[in-house]
Amino acid sequence: MMVDVGQKPSTERFAHARAFVRMSAAAEDALRAATLAKGDAFVAAQLAGIMAAKQTAQLIPLAHPLPLACVDVTFAWAERGLLQIDATASTTAPTGVEMEAMTAAAVAALTVYDMAKALEKGIVIESIRLVEKRGGKGGTWRAP
Secondary structure, three states: OOOOOOOOOOEEEEEEEEEEEEOOHHHHHHHHHOOOOOOOHHHHHHHHHHHHHHOHHHHOOOOOOOOEEEEEEEEEEEEOOEEEEEEEEEEEEOOOOHHHHHHHHHHHHHHHHHHHOOOOOOOEEEEEEEEEEEOOOOOOEEOO
16 A cells, blocks of 8 residues: 555655665776767766656655655765765655655666676676655654
């Protein structure tokens, strides 16, 4: 059963999710230089993550469709061969945007894999997790 949020007040909601993608130094170099056969992986992965967040209710059966105010996907190298993907989502709604942020991070990570798989099949998506959420009855939560 889908949770009934019809009587809950709409409040500002925010979520931040993170994914890590481990790859070889050669794959990192190709990503940095945007020399992959499919093009610039960061541009494609950012767009894919944003588009996925907007489709979360279509992908996750009991997720509520939300009017997203903002979705952002960014990339940073945590260490040599380890790409950090951060996705944020915000809305004013009666339920949170954690699933939208996590979906954005997950699909961005999958897109990086897809873009670089011709160069390296052993790329590993190591984790996808919620880092922070704000708003609603639960208030603020941050990962330890």
